[in-house]
Amino acid sequence: MTDEHQTEGPARPVRWATITGVEVTPVAFADPPLLNSVGVHQPWAIRSVIRVRTDAGVVGLGESYGDQAFLGRLRQMGERLVGERIVDLHRLEEIARDVLAELTVSDTHGLTGTLSPVKSVARLVAAFEVALLDAQGHQLGVPVWALLGGQRRSRVEFSGYLFYKWAGHPGQPDDEWGPALDPAGVVAQARRMVEGYGFTSLKLKGGVFPPEQEAEAVLALAEAFPGMPLRIDPNAVWTVDTSVRVAERLRGVLEYYEDPTDGRAQMAEVARRVDVPLATNMCVVGVEDLPEAVRLGSVQVVLADHHYWGGLRASMELARTAEVFGLSLSMHSNSHLGISLAAMVHFGAAAPNIGYAFDTHWPWKSPEEDVVEPGVFTFRDGHLDVPTAPGLGVTLDEEALARQHRRYLEAGILDRDDTAYMQTVDPGYRALKPRW
Structure with missing residues (x-):
């Protein structure tokens, strides 16, 4: 009698890909003048596109904030990730804490929660975690949702x-x-x-x-x-x-x-x-x-x-x-x-x-x-x-990335600041909490 669960031999262990390089590209795209409690959106929204390359040829993509200080932290973290395996996600927080030893926070437009060292680490981790999950999915041939517990x-x-x-x-x-x-x-x-x-x-x-x-x-x-x-x-x-x-x-x-x-x-x-x-x-x-x-x-x-x-x-x-x-x-x-x-x-x-x-x-x-x-x-x-x-499940468009990077260079916006932009129209404007 044979066991229906029996395998023909031991499964071959996965040799997880190792990170060989990280590219962080700031981009900009046109944004309408959308009003909010702290001002108005600037003409260009700025973001960062993260591309993680590996020795197995798989590439992982991430996207995050585009403020100048944050871009610097992303690049620092990217350099320290070279040599790490794409599966070792626990390393992200350790490396992010090292990078942020001299704290610089981002996302200062006032429309999310309190700024803190914990949230600064979280933002850095998130940018690269998505890219590494994307790379893992490509290496295994499965969607990211499968790595999160299933659909x-x-x-x-x-x-x-x-x-x-x-x-x-x-x-x-x-x-x-x-x-x-x-x-x-x-x-x-x-x-x-x-x-x-x-x-x-x-x-x-x-x-x-x-x-x-x-x-x-x-x-x-x-x-x-x-x-x-x-x-x-x-x-x-x-x-x-x-x-x-x-x-x-x-x-x-x-x-x-x-x-x-x-x-x-x-x-x-x-x-x-x-x-x-x-x-x-x-x-x-x-x-x-x-x-x-x-x-x-x-x-x-x-x-x-x-x-x-x-x-x-x-x-x-x-x-x-x-x-x-x-x-x-x-x-x-x-x-x-x-x-x-x-x-x-x-x-x-x-x-x-x-x-x-x-x-x-x-x-x-x-x-x-x-x-x-x-x-x-x-x-x-x-x-x-x-x-x-x-x-x-998405593929980077190289020409589009280059175009939107040129937009970033031409836009001249280094940090999102809805209040300062509103003040160019209404010099007396102040972001108040509470306002009413």
Whole structure:
């Protein structure tokens, strides 16, 4: 009798590829004048593209922030990774801590959580972890979601991300989106999002105009799109009382209420006084924040962000821990390219406890300005199909990378600074918290 599980011989061990070189390329792509609680987007969004080369010929791709100091840290870390195996992900945090011995932080635009040495390490780790997972996937011939525990869903849902915006950048022609400075403009923008991408939920970036005016915009959306799940995110610039007043005005309209006020204690006070779930990417930014947030009842939804949390594995840890505490998950977005979008989709494919559509800035970027070859991602009914190709499932477009690097050199923007850019238009502008 033979054992059906018997093998013909011992499995051959994998000889994991070793890193032979790392390239960090800053890029820029056109960004509309999207308004937020600390100012307005500059004409160019800056990002970094990471390419990890190996002795096995496989290449791993990553994408991250593009601020000048952060680029320097990425390059330092890339140099120290040469000689490491692509499987030894635990080494990333050790090397990142060495690189950041003299701390320099990035992402200072004020729209994410607190800056700290821990988060600076997490950002560095995330940039390279995605690239190494991509390389592992290519070496093994499996998608990244397989390395995260397997595929839970074949499609990942995204939400249309609405912004108040000017018609165009000062001194430049109006862009194709036009202005959105009142409820009618926001609804028109939403129609274009829904018609173009099929989104079945919508989020408005608030904190720009008086809260009553922003509530009117959400109510206009509810009238224009009956039954559609809606969200608003004023980035914590409202007081507790203002947050409660707006929630009462929008009773029965919001699917969740994102960061209306600042800090876990104040969010908990709002939660006690309203009947809508509170969400955050600002007051819970690490697993260590969860116990207090749960004890206080600060939030019911946490927005993951693999760039900010320390990579895809750390985001999976967040998902499992949040599930233990009875919290649900969505995902935060910033201006991004196709490599980041791919990483978000693989996380969405594998993660437990996803209760809401993910954010994405994707529609705000021209398809011609991406750095990956087109054709992998097409939105249908607000969803993206999960790739089945090895790694992230995207391929770097060399000509596009060179073009967008030239854009970076020509743009002359070394750091994202929404407040300083707003002050070129309104010299008296100040980023205030709270503002209302």
